[in-house]
Each structure stands twice: as structure tokens, then as C-alpha cells.
Amino acid sequence: PDSPVTVTVTGAAGQIGYALLFRIASGQLLGPDVPVRLRLLEITPALGAAEGTAMELDDCAFPLLRGIDITDDPNVAFAGANVALLVGARPRTKGMERGDLLEANGGIFKPQGKAINDNAADDIKVLVVGNPANTNALIARAAAPDVPAERFTAMTRLDHNRALSQLAKKTGAAVGDIKKLTIWGNHSATQYPDVFHAEIAGKNAAEVVNDEKWLADEFIPTVAKRGAAIIEARGASSAASAANAAVDHVHSWVNGTPQGDWVSMGIPSDGSYGVPEGLISSYPVTCAGGSYEIVQGLTVNEFSRARIDASVQELAEEREAVRALGLV
Ligand code: NAX
Secondary structure (H helix, E strand, C coil): CCCCEEEEEECCCCHHHHHHHHHHHCCCCCCCCCCEEEEEECCHHHHHHHHHHHHHHHHHCCCCEEEEEEECCHHHHCCCCCEEEECCCCCCCCCCCHHHHHHHHHHHHHHHHHHHHHHCCCCCEEEECCCCHHHHHHHHHHCCCCCCHHHEEECCHHHHHHHHHHHHHHHCCCHHHEECCEEEECCCCCCEEECCCCEECCEEHHHHHCCHHHHHHHHHHHHHCHHHHHHHHHCCCCCHHHHHHHHHHHHHHHHCCCCCCCEEEEEECCCHHHCCCCCEEEEEEEEECCEEEECCCCCCCHHHHHHHHHHHHHHHHHHHHHHHCCCC
16 A cells, blocks of 8 residues: 555653654554554653654654654644554652542543544554553543544553563573463553463463462562563663554554464453453454454453452442543
């Protein structure tokens, strides 16, 4: 196709934006023969920094990059957008209660959802990266009644990739030999990385590991608290790995998942696996033809059930909180 795909990135001047934009422009998001047009949305004081990043993008002379627009107006940013990566968010600062955090992010994701509703292309696909990602996606979705709900997704692919890597380290397997791992629930410390259906070179991963104590006391907390460990080590939060996961998420959604494997995406629940309908919760999904489907029929053991329920409970509480604020 020679007409470019329009990709909008919010928070474009931030650290994830800096790691993300060059990969999109180089063709890694959509494919090596798909031209892209970038739209960068930033708050007014960061427009200069976004301009600087755009200058560097120009200086890469990417053959697929057909233009860059920079704006602080969501209506302009999402006009004709085919893919929207909502990265910019209000971080939790010292002393901030969860209610304050949700309210501040409501002030960002509600107007952006409306701007997507009113301006984006019919095939718009939205990935929310900015935290709290699942509930920010819920807020944006609620503000976009004309867009099919399933187009609003939240990123748990970084958690998925972290879990793959930890499991590979533990078992000595190559990452590429591990399939069918799942992140369930919220992108938060309650998330549940599930290895019970995963396969390592064709063998059941839980059987290969054969160590429930390691799963409960090492694997799950290491994956769930990896973001904090990165901040501790690096003095800044995950950026390149987050950008990489965003590229993976959209690439899978647009170009499909391989036979015999699946990925994790935060998506509006249809009630599958006992998750209340409408919550944006992470599921195992396969992708084909530009859409995704929840992997059905997996047996959920007691170990998994308790952990999925706890994370989903947190999502339900976040939904109650944003309901009380009139955001959904
Ligand atoms: P930065 O603070 O470096 O960048 C955020 C950018 O967003 C800033 O340039 C800011 O000006 C911009 N921004 C703020 N409000 C905006 C608005 N209304 N419209 C447009 N732009 C706006 O943060 P960064 O490290 O890039 O992280 C971005 C978000 O990703 C954070 O919310 C972070 O918590 C979240 N993350 C999510 C992850 C996930 O797995 N879902 C992992 C990585 C990351 O922690």
C-alpha cells in the first residue's frame, strides 16, 4: 500500500516516546513495506522537545516516514489516525492518593477518547501505555461510544516479555522456545503471569519448572515488581523495553500471531474466564486479519484462579473509583 498509515503517539517528548518513534518510523511497528505518517501529541510546554525529536527523525532519513506533525490539540493529533499509542499520562507523585491519580488521568484520557471518537479513521486501533493503563483505556473507551469497544487495548506485553525472559533464565531454555505464556488481569503489582499452559520446547512449562514455591515466591513477584526494580537500578523507569513491548503489541495485532502461540493484551472483557464484562483485563489472545480473539477453553487451576480473581478485583475497584468520578 502506498498511502501512509497514520500513527499518533501521545507523550511523544517523553522517554518512552524517544525510544518508540524511531522504531515506528523505521518500519518495525507495521512492517518493512508500510509507509507511516507520525502525529505527535504533547502538552504545550513540551512541544519544543517534540520538535527536537522530530528533527532527529528527519535526520534518520527513514524511507518509510512520510511526514511528522506536532501538535498540542488532540483533535488535530487523532485526525485520520489508524493507530494511536497513548503513552503520555500523569505519573503518581509523592503523597498522591489513588483517587487523585485516577482523576488526573481522567483529565487526559477522557478528552483524548472523545478526540479519537470524533476524528480517528474507521479502522483505529488504540494501545494505552500510560499508567494506570487498564483503567486509562477504560476511560478513553467510555468517551468514544462510536468506536467499537474492542479497539481500546492496554499494554501488558512488557509483563509478558518480562515473564518469558525470567522463565528462560530459570530453565535454561531459549526465549524463542517458550510459547503460550499468559499475563492475566491488571498491569500492576497484582498481575498474574501464568505458566500452567505455557510450553518450553513443546513440554509443559509448569512441569519443566516443577517448583510451585519458585513460581509463587520468585517468578510472580519478580515479574510483577520488575518495573520498580528497573527504577531502583537505572534511576528512571523502563523506557526502551516499554517501547519495544508497544511495538510488539501493535505488530501482533496488525500482522497476527504465529500458529501455536499467543500473546497477552489488556482488552475489554466479554465475560470470559469469569472477568466481569467491560473491564479492561489482560487475556491470552491470538491475532489474525487485524483483530484478536481470546484463547478459550483453558482450564484454570486453584493457584491461578485466586491470583486472577485478586487482580480482577483490583480492576473492578478502579472502575468503581472512576465511576464515582463520573469518568465512565
Ligand atoms: P515521561 O514522563 O518521560 O513522558 C511522558 C510524556 O507525556 C511527557 O513528555 C509529558 O509532557 C507527556 N504528556 C503528559 N500529559 C500529556 C497529555 N495530556 N497529552 C500529551 N502528552 C502528555 O514518561 P515515560 O517514561 O515516557 O512513561 C509514559 C507512561 O508509560 C507513564 O505513565 C508510565 O507509567 C507508563 N508505563 C507503562 C508501562 C506498561 O507496561 N503499560 C511500562 C512503562 C511505563 O512505566
